Amino acid sequence: VSRECEPRPDRAVAPEPPCIVVLDGGCAPEVLREVCAGAEEEGVPVRVDSPDGPAPAGSPDGSAPSGETDAPSGETEAPVLSGETDAPALSDGPAADGSSGAARLARVAALRSRLEVGVGLDRSGAVVVQHATLPETAPALRVPAGPGSSGPDWRRAGRVAARIVTRLPLS
Amino acid sequence: VSVKLVVGVDIGNSTTEACAASVRPDGSVEFLATDLTPTTGVKGTPDNAVGAGKAVRGALARARRRVDEVHAVLLNEATPVISGLAMETITETIITESTMIGHNPATPGGRGIGVGTTVAIDVLGPESASVGPVVCVVPPGWDFDDVAGTLNAAVRDGVELVAAILAGDDAVLVTNRLDRAIPVVDEVAGVRKVPLGMLAAVEVAAPGRTIRTLSDSYGLASVFGLDPEQTRKVSPVARALTGNRSAVVVRTPSGDVTDRRIPVGELELRGAGKTLRVDLDAGAEAIMDALGRVQPLDDAHGEPGTHVGGMLAQVRDTMADVLTSGGAGEEPVEGLDEIAIRDVLAVDTFVPAEVRGGLAGEVALENAVALAAMVRTSGNRMRAVAGQVAAELDGVAVRIGGVEGEMAVLGALTTPGVDRPVAVLDLGGGSTDAALLTAGGECTAVHVAGAGELVTKLIDSELALDNREVAEAVKRHPLAKVESFFHVRHEDGTVQFFPEPLPPSVFARVVTLGPDGPAPVDTRHGVDHVRRVRREAKRRVFVVNAVRALRQVAPGGNPRSLAFVVLLGGSALDFEIPDLIADALAGYGIVCGTGNVRGSEGPRNAVASGLVDAWAAAR
Numbered sequence: 198v199s200r201e202c203e204p205r206p207d208r209a210v211a212p213e214p215p216c217i218v219v220l221d222g223g224c225a226p227e228v229l230r231e232v233c234a235g236a237e238e239e240g241v242p243v244r245v246d247s248p249d250g251p252a253p254a255g256s257p258d259g260s261a262p263s264g265e266t267d268a269p270s271g272e273t274e275a276p277v278l279s280g281e282t283d284a285p286a287l288s289d290g291p292a293a294d295g296s297s298g299a300a301r302l303a304r305v306a307a308l309r310s311r312l313e314v315g316v317g318l319d320r321s322g323a324v325v326v327q328h329a330t331l332p333e334t335a336p337a338l339r340v341p342a343g344p345g346s347s348g349p350d351w352r353r354a355g356r357v358a359a360r361i362v363t364r365l366p367l368s
Numbered sequence: 369v370s371v372k373l374v375v376g377v378d379i380g381n382s383t384t385e386a387c388a389a390s391v392r393p394d395g396s397v398e399f400l401a402t403d404l405t406p407t408t409g410v411k412g413t414p415d416n417a418v419g420a421g422k423a424v425r426g427a428l429a430r431a432r433r434r435v436d437e438v439h440a441v442l443l444n445e446a447t448p449v450i451s452g453l454a455m456e457t458i459t460e461t462i463i464t465e466s467t468m469i470g471h472n473p474a475t476p477g478g479r480g481i482g483v484g485t486t487v488a489i490d491v492l493g494p495e496s497a498s499v500g501p502v503v504c505v506v507p508p509g510w511d512f513d514d515v516a517g518t519l520n521a522a523v524r525d526g527v528e529l530v531a532a533i534l535a536g537d538d539a540v541l542v543t544n545r546l547d548r549a550i551p552v553v554d555e556v557a558g559v560r561k562v563p564l565g566m567l568a569a570v571e572v573a574a575p576g577r578t579i580r581t582l583s584d585s586y587g588l589a590s591v592f593g594l595d596p597e598q599t600r601k602v603s604p605v606a607r608a609l610t611g612n613r614s615a616v617v618v619r620t621p622s623g624d625v626t627d628r629r630i631p632v633g634e635l636e637l638r639g640a641g642k643t644l645r646v647d648l649d650a651g652a653e654a655i656m657d658a659l660g661r662v663q664p665l666d667d668a669h670g671e672p673g674t675h676v677g678g679m680l681a682q683v684r685d686t687m688a689d690v691l692t693s694g695g696a697g698e699e700p701v702e703g704l705d706e707i708a709i710r711d712v713l714a715v716d717t718f719v720p721a722e723v724r725g726g727l728a729g730e731v732a733l734e735n736a737v738a739l740a741a742m743v744r745t746s747g748n749r750m751r752a753v754a755g756q757v758a759a760e761l762d763g764v765a766v767r768i769g770g771v772e773g774e775m776a777v778l779g780a781l782t783t784p785g786v787d788r789p790v791a792v793l794d795l796g797g798g799s800t801d802a803a804l805l806t807a808g809g810e811c812t813a814v815h816v817a818g819a820g821e822l823v824t825k826l827i828d829s830e831l832a833l834d835n836r837e838v839a840e841a842v843k844r845h846p847l848a849k850v851e852s853f854f855h856v857r858h859e860d861g862t863v864q865f866f867p868e869p870l871p872p873s874v875f876a877r878v879v880t881l882g883p884d885g886p887a888p889v890d891t892r893h894g895v896d897h898v899r900r901v902r903r904e905a906k907r908r909v910f911v912v913n914a915v916r917a918l919r920q921v922a923p924g925g926n927p928r929s930l931a932f933v934v935l936l937g938g939s940a941l942d943f944e945i946p947d948l949i950a951d952a953l954a955g956y957g958i959v960c961g962t963g964n965v966r967g968s969e970g971p972r973n974a975v976a977s978g979l980v981d982a983w984a985a986a987r
Contacts, residue, residue, distance in 0.1 A: 234512065238475055238540045330853055330869065337853075337872045357872075364851065364876045365474075366888075 216242035217358050218310040220302040224318035228351050232316055232324060235355020241362050243355070246309065248302055303327035303336055312362045316354060322346065324354045328361055337361055372439035373400075375424050376769070376979030379416045379446045379753070382407055382797045382938065386423035387976035388431045391984045399966060399980070401430035402973050410690045412448035413749060417756030424761060435761055442769040442979040443754055450687045451742045451798035451817055453825050454679030455717070456632040458649040461608060461732040462724045468605050469533070469556055469616035470582075471728040476614040477539030477552035481571040481581050482531030483591050486564045486618065489518055494525040501530045503568045507560055508535035516545030523548055531570035533616055535559040553614045558727030567592060568618040575613075582617050583609040592619050608723075608732065633671030635739075637662045637712075648676060648737055655714035655737070663920075667708035668741065676739050680709055687743045711799075713740045713818035713916075715908050720832040731832070738826060740909075742799050742817035769979040773803030773813025778981050779974025780934040781805070782966045785959075790932040791921060792963070792974070793914050793949070795939035797821050800910065802917035804930070814920045818909050820939050826905035831891050831898060838880075841887055842902055845880040846943060849895050856886060859899050903944065910945050911952045918953075927953070933960040940971035 217236055221229050229245065236243045298319035304327050306315025313329035322342035331337060338357045340350045357367045376387045384407045388400045403426030409415020424441055428434065484501030489510065496502055504522075506515055515538065523529050532552045534542065539554035551572035556562070569591045571579045581587035585606045589599040609615045632648045635655060639662035646658040648670075659665065670677030687707045715738045723730040754766040769775065773792075780792045788809075794801040797820045803813040820843070828839035848856040853869040856879065870886060878895050879886035889898060918927045933953060935946050940962050950960045963971040 234541055237544065238537060240475065240540060328853060332869070335869060337875070361875065366876045367872050 215311040218306040220306040223320040231351035232355040235352040236359040239359030241359035299323040299325040376976035378975035384419040386427040388427040403427040412446040421760030452683035454675040470609040473555040477543030497526040504532040512538040512541035633674040639665040652714035652716040711817040740818035774811040775978030777805040778978030794937040800913040804921040841880040934963040
């Protein structure tokens with residue numbers, strides 16, 4: 198995990214554009230779509246990354262969620278994982294140490310983002326928004342998985358991520 | 369024992385203070401300890417005994433003395449002062465027939481102006497091409513992809529789409545997906561009430577700018593082809609939209625925006641053998657001017673059915689209740705027939721109020737008059753209070769000491785650097801009190817309406833906080849802006865770093881910095897605006913009242929004749945009120961500062977100390 202914040206080989210030449218990094222550990226496509234929409238409405242670019250590095254890794258159907266392909270400002274540089282991966286430690290639900298998968302993904306995403314803001318989505322549907330300076334245990338926002346969360350909550354997660362960047366009140 | 373232990377007790381409107389001291393036979397005083405506790409009950413009523421007992425025991429505990437050692441407890445002659453507050457909104461903006469949407473959604477889409485006929489998105493189709501330019505109206509529940517798809521299809525079918533009005537917060541998402549850019553206004557909650565088939569104009573300004581066309585009377589005339597008479601009618605619309613980043617105006621046959629004054633009735637002021645009536649909607653200046661001509665005020669009445677009329681009646685009723693309820697049959701209450709409003713303070717203010725008939729929760733700044741009133745009676749129940757205090761303290765002797773104002777001056781005189789003639793200003797919660805001690809030893813005292821509570825109310829309404837506790841925090845503590853999870857910028861521009869992350873709930877917010885850390889102020893305004901509102905509220909109440917009260921006690925009504933002014937009371941501990949008053953009084957050549965009773969107590973404990981000094985001097 199510590200290697201994640203080092204410059205990535207495919208972008209070593211040109212500096213990557215600043216954007217919020219979203220790490221999708223295999224959540225439902227509508228969750229990812231709403232998260233990206235929330236950030237886009239606030240005017241902040243989003244990049245959806247694979248949790249396991251820049252290369253596409255073992256996505257069974259190989260397709261990105263439909264919402265993402267439509268988004269003109271969604272600067273997708275790496276295909277999005279929508280299924281199984283070989284690195285369950287990052288993309289699964291609650292990890293062995295008790296922290297949620299989304300929280301760990303969000304932390305990694307924030308460290309990857311030049312804006313220091315990341316969003317993690319895990320297979321259970323949990324969404325966590327994180328800033329690189331905040332501890333993993335106290336993220337900027339946590340949307341729990343389950344029937345209690347819906348479109349407006351995921352949209353809000355994207356909005357909160359964008360507002361950390363633009364320095365606007367989060368709610 | 370020749371050395372006597374006495375405790376002075378000052379029952380104030382909000383706090384009760386005690387001061388324990390030992391007095392030697394030669395009259396010299398050694399102060400031992402002080403204490404302070406919230407006043408129980410209305411000042412000057414037997415309910416005060418519980419608080420007074422607590423303060424006495426607290427001071428004795430600090431002095432390591434027992435209640436049975438006390439020679440006497442000294443009470444001030446506390447007369448009940450009850451104050452009330454009310455506000456009357458005197459203007460009102462009404463939109464009829466849903467003709468105007470002027471609000472600032474955080475993120476409108478596109479930019480420019482589009483003028484066309486309103487068409488609901490459900491019926492948008494190839495046949496809409498015959499309508500001419502179209503402004504599409506989208507009800508709640510539509511997904512941004514579907515909206516964009518429908519609009520793009522309509523354009524491909526030949527519809528001349530010029531603008532859109534959305535219910536949800538989707539404007540940027542929709543505009544990003546359109547083949548042709550148009551201005552889009554979103555977050556219009558009442559979008560279903562937008563009349564369809566009417567000519568409408570939608571304008572969105574570039575980020576950081578405000579609309580230019582719909583906020584201009586001739587711009588509206590050009591857009592809608594109005595004649596001079598019609599232009600005159602729509603000029604309130606233009607005015608109401610000024611300063612917005614986005615707006616919608618729909619032209620309906622009889623739609624209108626009116627900006628009217630609400631008749632709120634009269635205030636009747638009686639005094640100096642005259643009775644004057646003044647319309648409340650004439651504003652604070654006219655009211656205070658009328659008040660100046662009937663000084664000293666004997667009584668005031670408001671028109672029944674108005675807020676002010678109700679407030680004045682209520683203050684009077686509360687005072688009557690306080691003087692008659694509880695401890696019945698102990699003694700007749702004097703002065704019951706004299707319950708009268710003895711002072712009022714009117715302040716012009718504004719209230720952000722939701723526009724009637726608005727579709728997007730539009731808010732207009734309405735003018736209002738805030739009024740503080742005060743009743744004071746000569747009647748009091750101090751003997752009953754004294755009896756209760758004695759019972760509370762195992763039968764210790766309780767004496768009723770001197771008049772409050774005189775005692776306050778005696779206490780203030782112990783502030784280093786102060787000499788006669790001295791005036792004190794006691795800045796309290798409900799009233800501002802002034803007392804003057806001349807070089808010859810004469811003392812005069814006045815109470816004027818309006819103090820800390822009114823400041824809180826002004827801050828609450830002018831910032832549309834609708835939360836008294838937040839308003840109180842804004843009044844008491846300096847402001848800051850949270851700029852990251854780890855630092856804030858204080859209102860004076862200095863920066864403070866925190867080693868622990870600040871909670872996300874305060875991120876990027878204006879906060880008050882109280883003892884419990886940053887607390888958010890729910891406002892879209894910046895630090896500068898909130899600070900200006902706070903300081904203006906304090907100035908309009910405390911500075912105005914300081915000058916008003918000093919004029920009433922100063923010989924010849926001229927504050928220049930005062931040499932020293934000492935500020936006392938809870939609000940004298942405020943971080944800026946003493947400076948605001950000192951600035952205002954500097955022009956009169958007065959030495960003004962915050963009291964430091966006995967060189968150690970700050971602006972607290974003046975009356976309690978004064979009671980002890982007066983008792984010692986009388987021996």
